[in-house]
Amino acid sequence: MNSVKNILLVGVGGQGTILASKILSEGLVEAGYDVKMSEIHGMSQRGGNVSTQIRFGEKVYSPIIGKGEADVIVAFEKMEALRWIGYLKEGGKMVVNDFEIPSAPIQQGKAKYPEGILEELSSKADVFVFKAADIAAQVGNMRTMNIVLFGALVKAMNLPGIEWEQVIKKNVKPEFAEINVKAFQAGYKL
Template sequence: MTKSILLVGVGGQGTILASKLLTTGLMEAGYDVKMSEIHGMSQRGGSVSSQVRYGDKVESPVIEIGGADILVSFEKMEALRWLKYLKPEGKAVVNDFEIESMPILNGKVDYPKGINEELVEQANATIIDAATKAKELGNSKVMNIILLGTVVKSMGLEEIDWEKIISGNVKEKFIDMNIEAMKIGMDLVK
């Protein structure tokens, strides 16, 4: 049976690195894996999404509307934007984090209020504060690995050797911090 994971965020949040680590771990565990990335204007704070599908035999990397088992959003407005891709019984993990888009920065519109409430009302959504946890670890850049940890736990992928995957893909001086970030993420979801 094929499982579908949708990771969404804003350029610069590490969404693509998280999806590459996830894909590497799934392949090493023997799954057939397909991954598709969409970089909007990622370098300018635009929307970024990564679709990861895995199972015994995966035909397509594309997740259709209503097809994601889990939606992990690195920024809460992106969660709302991509929510229609979540299966009715799917789970959303949302980082309670705001990045203001250009229209907001230019004063044309305000950042929407009540997003978390709307997400919880519309889906099985868990709101987490990965930014604060990352700062407590001493580096806000590990927010993406905390969010990856939520995917690992939510999808029951704890048996994969994530320490090995992280060690092989991040700079040596950041390995321990990233492993700790993964554990924190896993502890943030039930």
């Protein structure tokens, strides 16, 4: 690979965005890529936004993705997809979880959750939308929604040949390894 690829993962605190990013980074390193990762937690412990920038290729000098540079954006929550769409490059892809987590102003009744987000995103980019929560529930554990999204990302980025299931097993507690592998497989099939 002679060019650097840029992946942006965005979500809300508690959704497992950081874990998915760490699994992705570790797998890419094991595959021989130079990888740089930057994470921003914000007020993630209080339901605030979380973003992770991952850049990989033969040689990467900075972990920062500028506006209009992301090859893929994975949004764990659809309002976060709308917030970050400006970072997607022309011809880039978005993997969007059709899932809503109301922000504090919405919960307090000071604002309303925006309508028409998926339609707006689809008018601006190549968007793959699915309900990762439903898929995770079918697999057997709602908390694996992040790994469902990770599986979809691996498919969207065409990143085969990496032992993703082994990397997942190394990064989750042993008692949750098999359910997370099933979640990855379900997301990859999307």
